[in-house]
Amino acid sequence: MLIDIRDVYKIYNEGMESEVRALDGVDLQVQRGEFVSIIGQSGSGKSTLMNILGCLDIPTYGDYTLDGTNVTELSDRQLARIRNREIGFIFQGYNLIPELDAQENVELPLIYQGIGPEKRHRQAQEALERVNMYDRRHHRPSEMSGGQQQRVAIARAIATHPAIIMADEPTGALDSRTGRHVLEILHSLHQDGSTVILITHDNSIAATAARIVRLSDGKVVADGAREEVMA
Amino acid sequence: MKIGQALKMALKSLSTKKGRSFLTMLGIIIGIAAVIALVTYAQGQNLAMKALYDSQGSNVLEVYAYSYSFNGEDDVGQRLYDYCLGLEDVVGVTPSGYLNSEPTITYGAKSLTRQRNYISMAGAAVISESVSGNDDDHYPNIQLGNDKFGLCNNYQIAKGRELSYLEVENMAQVCVLGSDTAEYLFSLADPIDKTININGMPFRVVGVYQSKSAGVNVGTDEENQWVVDSIKYQDKLVLLPSTMTRYFNGNQPIDQYLVKVKTKSAVNDVVTKLNGYLSGIVNTNSGWFNVSNPNEYSAELDKEDAMQAVFLGIIAAISLLVAGIGIMNIMLVTVTERTREIGIRKAIGAERRSIIVQFLIEAAMICSIGGLLGIAVGYVAAAVLTKVFFGLVIMPDVGITILAFGISVALGILFGLYPALKASALQPVEALRAD
Numbered sequence A: 001m002l003i004d005i006r007d008v009y010k011i012y013n014e015g016m017e018s019e020v021r022a023l024d025g026v027d028l029q030v031q032r033g034e035f036v037s038i039i040g041q042s043g044s045g046k047s048t049l050m051n052i053l054g055c056l057d058i059p060t061y062g063d064y065t066l067d068g069t070n071v072t073e074l075s076d077r078q079l080a081r082i083r084n085r086e087i088g089f090i091f092q093g094y095n096l097i098p099e100l101d102a103q104e105n106v107e108l109p110l111i112y113q114g115i116g117p118e119k120r121h122r123q124a125q126e127a128l129e130r131v132n133m134y135d136r137r138h139h140r141p142s143e144m145s146g147g148q149q150q151r152v153a154i155a156r157a158i159a160t161h162p163a164i165i166m167a168d169e170p171t172g173a174l175d176s177r178t179g180r181h182v183l184e185i186l187h188s189l190h191q192d193g194s195t196v197i198l199i200t201h202d203n204s205i206a207a208t209a210a211r212i213v214r215l216s217d218g219k220v221v222a223d224g225a226r227e228e229v230m231a
Numbered sequence B: 001m002k003i004g005q006a007l008k009m010a011l012k013s014l015s016t017k018k019g020r021s022f023l024t025m026l027g028i029i030i031g032i033a034a035v036i037a038l039v040t041y042a043q044g045q046n047l048a049m050k051a052l053y054d055s056q057g058s059n060v061l062e063v064y065a066y067s068y069s070f071n072g073e074d075d076v077g078q079r080l081y082d083y084c085l086g087l088e089d090v091v092g093v094t095p096s097g098y099l100n101s102e103p104t105i106t107y108g109a110k111s112l113t114r115q116r117n118y119i120s121m122a123g124a125a126v127i128s129e130s131v132s133g134n135d136d137d138h139y140p141n142i143q144l145g146n147d148k149f150g151l152c153n154n155y156q157i158a159k160g161r162e163l164s165y166l167e168v169e170n171m172a173q174v175c176v177l178g179s180d181t182a183e184y185l186f187s188l189a190d191p192i193d194k195t196i197n198i199n200g201m202p203f204r205v206v207g208v209y210q211s212k213s214a215g216v217n218v219g220t221d222e223e224n225q226w227v228v229d230s231i232k233y234q235d236k237l238v239l240l241p242s243t244m245t246r247y248f249n250g251n252q253p254i255d256q257y258l259v260k261v262k263t264k265s266a267v268n269d270v271v272t273k274l275n276g277y278l279s280g281i282v283n284t285n286s287g288w289f290n291v292s293n294p295n296e297y298s299a300e301l302d303k304e305d306a307m308q309a310v311f312l313g314i315i316a317a318i319s320l321l322v323a324g325i326g327i328m329n330i331m332l333v334t335v336t337e338r339t340r341e342i343g344i345r346k347a348i349g350a351e352r353r354s355i356i357v358q359f360l361i362e363a364a365m366i367c368s369i370g371g372l373l374g375i376a377v378g379y380v381a382a383a384v385l386t387k388v389f390f391g392l393v394i395m396p397d398v399g400i401t402i403l404a405f406g407i408s409v410a411l412g413i414l415f416g417l418y419p420a421l422k423a424s425a426l427q428p429v430e431a432l433r434a435d
Helices: A046-053 A076-085 A102-113 A117-130 A146-158 A176-191 A226-230 B003-016 B018-055 B076-085 B149-153 B165-169 B179-186 B222-234 B242-248 B264-281 B294-337 B339-347 B352-390 B398-424 B428-433
Strands: A003-012 A020-030 A035-040 A061-066 A087-090 A164-168 A195-200 A211-216 A219-225 B060-067 B090-095 B105-107 B110-121 B124-133 B141-145 B157-160 B174-177 B195-198 B201-209 B237-241 B256-261 B287-291
Touching: A003 A046, A020 A046, A020 A219, A035 A046, A035 A176, A046 A164, A046 A195, A076 A087, A076 A102, A076 B339, A076 B352, A087 A146, A102 A117, A102 A146, A117 A146, A146 A176, A164 A176, A176 A195, A211 A226, A219 A226, B003 B018, B003 B352, B018 B294, B018 B352, B018 B398, B060 B076, B060 B264, B076 B090, B076 B256, B076 B264, B090 B141, B090 B149, B090 B242, B105 B179, B110 B179, B141 B149, B141 B242, B149 B256, B165 B242, B174 B179, B179 B201, B237 B242, B256 B264, B264 B287, B264 B294, B294 B339, B294 B352, B294 B398, B339 B352, B339 B398, B339 B428, B352 B398
Parallel strands: A035 A195, A035 A211, A087 A164, A164 A195, B141 B237, B174 B201
Antiparallel strands: A003 A020, A003 A061, A211 A219, B060 B256, B060 B287, B090 B256, B105 B110, B105 B195, B110 B124, B157 B201, B174 B237, B195 B201
16 A cells, blocks of 8 residues: 555644634545546645645644555654655646756756766656657746646656656646646556556546546545546 | 755856845945955054054153252263163163254255244133244254264164264264255255354254155044154254253253163163162152153054954944845845745755755855955955055955955854745745745
């Protein structure tokens, strides 16, 4: 079991009148090598869930075991290490650093791993080749289209060879054709053995995954094969 | 993350915002440049003052001694003179006397007089000195001395020679002139062996001293201007044999002597000996004596320098504090502005420490680049200031330079620390939400 979260709550302003239960007792298990779509309306808690799965946030209650490690007990520093080595993030807004060119952006997580420049350049260029962005490796984000930026972001996510790729509405800001291309890349990464978690509000995009988890009001309301959930 | 990489990253971040980086540096540049230039200017001033005091003759004691019980040939001065000649550390001793009257000096058509006018102002008598002669700036400074007068007062002979021992002994009618007096009376002619008249009495010129005031510069400090004036006054010298006091001062003995000591370290010893000797021969009921110690004065001077250094240090500290707060301000703005970047960096695995190091290095880099520029500006400013005010280029002290640079880097780290800690404490989720 790669991901195992049990009875996870994320509660804001707990005990106050304005209390919000973003996650309200969520259980989710993901095996290594799976491609899982998490689908839900805006406000269903899917982004909160992704933040917790990606170790960007910690649950108010509940346990999260990642590859055998109980993440809720880890220090800031250990969490940073997990984000760096085990998880590759792809965000809706790309989140590239504007002052750095494509290759420098891709190298950033490798820098934080302490990898030397030569090996770093090679790994970054391999990742850029993988998303077909090698030719534009010296372009800055402002010099690229949305689809190109997202491909660079994917390259950054896969450059460290993480166990899990987490994509939060990766096609949300793209036109449908570019979006499809990005999805194809995610699927090809999956075919090469990566575990992919895709978060979306779009049924048709979610439906490209074999397994779908549907969230509503912070609860898992459906979890199973595409055919069952979409039915 | 390695330090080399962090340095590269910081440099990149600064170079993408050159304008703002430079404005942030400006405070540091001005602060450091001002510190270096001011300290060097002060050093130049102290140097100039020291040189000036030395030019007046270093290690010279002023001795006053007078006793009513002595008179005529057997005055206290003669005994003091004889005693000093027996001291091993004394290289010269001369009477240092003035005329009680204000005689007129003439040579051909030119004359020099110094007159004291008594002006009554609102019932109070005020003494003002005015000068008559062809020019307000020319008046004589008549002094009585011996063959060692030049040595003790640090005069150098330009033409001719000093008074001789025998001329002094024999009350010879000879004189040595200061450069200003010689120039006024003789213009371009050679004064040697010419005869001037003092109150109608002829005196043969045997020597002319070099100018003391040429090239003297003590900066803009008004407080030091009197030093320049007093040096110019020395160039108006007319030196007569000390024995002439019998003629001009009605046989009144000279009560002031200058004693030149071989080395600074011997000064205190000679002062003690002179005090001991004088207390033996001067009865304080009917006379008095005083021996000045130039070491005490130079210690006083050193103390003033130290106080000036402290004062400058405080000004420098305040200006650098202001610069530091400016840096902290900018770094705080930078943190806010770059919250999203910090979030991204954290999401892809930057540890707290990496973020702290990144911001600290940026702040330290701003300050060290600013410090280097400040040092460059300070060197130029110091060179210009000292050239203009003291006529020689004084380079800033290496220690001061290193200290200034160290301070600017320390400022960067000190005032960068709070923004860096603030940046590192951001939660990645919160930071990513910012825009």
